[in-house]
Amino acid sequence: MAQSLTSTPPSHQGERIVYNQLKGLDDDDLFFWQSLDFIPGVQDIDLLIWHKRAGVFVVEIKAFDLSNIKELTLHSIWLADRGISRSPQKQAYDAFSSLRDYLKPICSMPYMVCTVCFPLIQRDEWKEAFSSNQVIASLADSMIMEDDLYSSKGVLKDRLLNIWANPPIRGGSRYEFIHDEQKFDNFRKYVDPAAKPIPNISDLSKIELIEKKISKEIVNSFPPGKKLTIITGKPGTGKTFSILQIAFLHAQEYQKVLICCFNKVLASDIRRILNLQEIINKDNEFYKSIKENIEVLDIYSLITRLNDDFYDKPFDLALESELINNLEKENLNNYPKFDTLLIDESQDFKLDHFRFLKIVSSANSHLVFSNGKGQEIYQNRDFSENKIEDIFEQKASHLSLRKNYRNVKAIFDLSNIFFECKIDEASIAKYFEKYQNKNFIDDLEFELKDIKIPKLIYLEESIAAAPNESNYSYERDKILTSEYIKIIESEIDKSGSDILILVPSKLDNELIPIREALALIHQKKGIAFIDYCADENRSCIAPANTIRLCTFHSARGLEAATVIVLDIERIASICNKLKIDPANLGYIILSRAIFNLTIVLRNKMKNQISHFIIAATEKLKNFYDQRN
Incomplete structure (x- = not known):
């Protein structure tokens, strides 16, 4: 018999119809999960099938009859009762x-295809109803219809085999599916709710604030409905946090919410925070409805989605403006739109991106742009309030954030010194004179009251081989790996695994020592890491209690x-190649830590940057010593 791997039957009537039919099939090769709404960060999956002879399938169930469909295209559906x-x-x-x-960082994934199940529509009925459009009519052959469910096991298996090669979206497999029992067991473990991770303490406190302490200012200033707001603030003042609160507030009102940013890794991290909220409230139906109404995407994933929906050619970044021009001319009246658009780090966006966001916004959409002044690192960006007002045809209101929730104060102080002094050691003394009789950053309050001066660690690379010898790189990397292990293990022992490691670039040869160190720590302590320096991982969600490399x-x-x-010593050379202001980039990377900032300096790489960091940190320590 087919085996259901879900502990309880689905609650929705349509999904229960499919559940009962599959469970009654005499097919020992068929395993399935239903109503997968408990996996962190994963959109609700109505049906997941693993068939030992046919393949692995993600299935969307639509339990309505043909009379409810007013219009169907390859990218949208218009239902009489749902819009x-x-x-x-x-x-x-x-x-x-x-x-x-979700699965990519934690297990070896099988090839999967996507399809749809219509348990109340027969294949011939579908083809007759859509006979005027052969593309839509032929979709019935690539989907599971009522005929397939109410027949023998051989009929469903044959349909799955056809879908495996010819799914209704994206490409199918050219190869026969080969069942792997070990891969199946591993896959099963990670879609089992008992395997869900436990959030760390800092994430738990953040989630509690998002859920339970949405400020009166947020409630009063950001009710659902047409409005344009620009949020400004220094690093750590809660721009992203405010966006999460607004998203949560609007999702409660069943608004379709988009959180959009430029950076794929940031999009993944925002999804990670929302995922942890799901874990904590896994049994609360109210939170499940909120999950369904919030989507987090980086801007290029969103552009690629519309490109794929309307055009056959893959998205070409070089033709980005042309694509947006073409989309503006399309009739998108029946294309799904967002009621609330929350744009994080909008200083990274091009003007074309704002034009594109207008395309996916509803007529009365609520718009919020967070703008991190001083955190611009890309050229040819144009965050112009006037142009945004012109594009969205409304005047902007403003919210200026002046309380730092992220950092202990001394950590933010160092990042601000790096930014304001422009890495000029002679300017440090003048900077401190300016704040001689008052706190640094006098226009900011700080939530965290601890005083923890950033820590500098000096690496002495005593390498027996000469730089021109063939084994020099190997010996150097071996020493660095050993030193990195000591540093990371020390931080784990003191503060746990909520660690972010920042490196100048993603060049593989420069990452060998730190990757090796993290792999050995994983073997020794069982603490995994996710490598965001690898392009294929940038959209992946970091599992809880995982070290992040970025x-x-x-x-x-x-x-x-x-x-x-x-290797902060290399920030200037990296910025020169990328045409980025090193003071702006330093402002960003030095303000990521909440409690502990460790800067590892290599004595063989001493330069203006390391001298500046040393001088600024010593001056900062003396300043706080005198005040205490």
């Missing part, structure tokens, strides 16, 4: 994408209890 939304096959693919991003320029918006910065 316009993404097409069922697109919904299945979105759910698959979120499942892929480049300097992808660090914006991230935070951790402990941050370790490696």
Whole structure:
């Protein structure tokens, strides 16, 4: 018999119809999960099938009859009783994408395809109803229909085999599915709710604030409905946090909410925080409805989605403006829109991106742009309030944030010194004179009252081999790996695994020592890491209690209890290549830590940057010593 791997039957009537039919099939090769709404960060999956002879399938169930469909396209569906939304096959693919991003860092994934199940519609009825459009009519052959469910096991298996090669969205597999029992057991473990991780303490406090302490200012200033607001503030003042609170507030009112940012890693981290909220409230139906109404995407994933919905060619970044021009000319009246658009780190966006966001916003959408002045690191960006007002055809209101929730004060002080002094050691004394009789950053309050001066660690690389010898790089990397292990293990022992490690670039040869160190720590202590320096991981959600490795320029918006910065001496050379202001980038990376900031300096790389960091940290320590 087919085996259900879900502990309880689904609550929705339509999904229960499918559950009962599958469970009654005499097919020992069929395993399935239903109503997967408990996996952190994964959009609700109606049905997940693992068939030993046919393949693995993510299935969207639509239990309504043909009379309810007013219009269906490849990218949207218009239902008489529910309005316009993404097409069922697109919904299945979105759910698959979120499942892929969840599983990728933690297990070996099988190839999967996406499809749709219509348990109340027969295949011939579908084809007759859509006979005027052969593309839509032929979708019935790539989906599970009523005929397939109410037949023998062989009929359903044959349909799955056809879908495996010809799914209704994206490409199918050219190869026969080969069942792997070990891979199946591992896959099963990670979609089991008992395997969900426990959030760390700093994340728990953040989630509690998002849920239970939405400020009166947020409630009063950001009710659902048409409005345009620009939020400004220094690093750590809660711009992203405010966006999360607004998202939560609007999702409670059943608004379709988009949180959008430029950086894929930041989008993944925002999803991580929302995921942890799901874990804590896993049995609360109210929170499940909130989850369904919030979507987090980086801008290029969103642009790619519309490109794929309307055009056959893959998205070409070089033709970005042309694509947006073409989309503005399309008739998108029946395309799903967002009621609330929350744009984080909007100083990273191009003007074209704001034009694109207008395309996906509803006529009465609520718009919030967070703008981190002084945190701009890309050229040819144009955050112009006047142009945004012109695009969205309304005047902006403003919210200026003046309380730092992220950092202990001394950590923020160092980042601000780096920014304001422009890495000029001679300017440090003048900076301190300016604040001689008052606190640093006198226009900011600080939530965290601890005084923890950033820590500098000096690495002495005593390498027996000469730089021109063939084994020099190997010997150097071996020493660095050993030193990095000591530093990271020391931080784990003191503060736990909520650690973010920042490096200048993603060049593989420069990452060998830190990657090796993290791999050995994983073997020794069982603490995993996610490598955001690898492009294929940038959209993946970091599991709880996982060390994160990230480049300097992808660090914006991230935070951790402990941050370790490696090779900051190279920040100027990296910025020259990327045409970024090193003072701005330093401002970002030095303000990521909540409680502990460790800067690792290599004596063989001494330069203007390291001298500045040493001088600023010593001056900062003396300043606080005198005040105490």
